Amino acid sequence: MLADQARIRLAPRLRELQTRYRGYRERLQRETMELYRSENVSPFASCLPILIQAPIVGLLYSVFIHPSLAGHANELLSQTLLSVPLGTSLLHAVSTGTAGLATWLVIGCLVLAIAAVGEITRRAFRIAPVEGMPGVPLAMLGALQFMTAVVAVFVPLAAGIYLLATVTWTLGQRVVLRRVYG
Template structure:
């Protein structure tokens, strides 16, 4: 038995356990709970990233000074910046780790619901649905089977509405934080100001992901997106505006 088929069996069995409560949506509920378990596992790294971001914000004046002194020598600027981070015990990669460690889980979900066969046998997961939408189907399948307001189309409309609500919340909050953040926070690195203007819009890219991946993977993405919004709100609720703007 391959790793994929073994995991598919676990998901199928977990779905059966949830069936008395969630009925036909038990597999979708299993995916949501799996996603929450993954996010809970990486939550300590998210907390560490938040602490690191707050520490980096305090270094903004020193980083601006390094740019002033070594702006014409990129290699020296990079070396000095890394030395400053090392001195303060800050890892530049800390903020990326939570996202990077989730990628294997996302691709696992994508593969499980994209393959007709697992380990040489029929994929048992493809028979599961959320409402009228197969968990292995995509948005274009829903449009072809009943259109936007058909049974499957309505499932996607609900997901799109949820993602849009979360993305709008993130966008407005980030814009407010950036408006009150001191200039030093956006000038600590070349091009940071321009990047921060674009970053608030990135949440809306989740809509594209939901539209093109299998519904099961879309559920993973949507659940993770909602978790991220809530997690960021609580982790940065007491942080100064500069920290929040830099942590987009």
């Protein structure tokens, strides 16, 4: 959220740089980075949460796809949530024909919950368009909120639960930060 505020605050100065150095790409990049540096703003700050979470989800995924860990049977694969094994992914269950009603309900509800939190986040923290602001189109930013729900279809149930906890925590964190910092 703070990264979004900083980008919006710097947008007029970035537009000015783009106008001034329109034909000089390298100079524009250098001046843009200097502006970010002088304002103590990282152009990659909004990517940090995703970069931190990616290895955690990867580790969870790998723990739940290996039948043995350190030479022992993977006991985690025998654990269930409402009779659905934590190592089950919806895509795998559907492709192997093992997706029963419980699998559809549990993983379906998980995916819907992640999408709901994504929609709440998208609506609550909508970025107002700033004319000339460089970056990703706002429609694409809105769609990114739902990528986590799509990922939950492919990963084991345990990783999906982690993703739900993460998006919910992030929403709560952003609400608190908005109240504290305005």
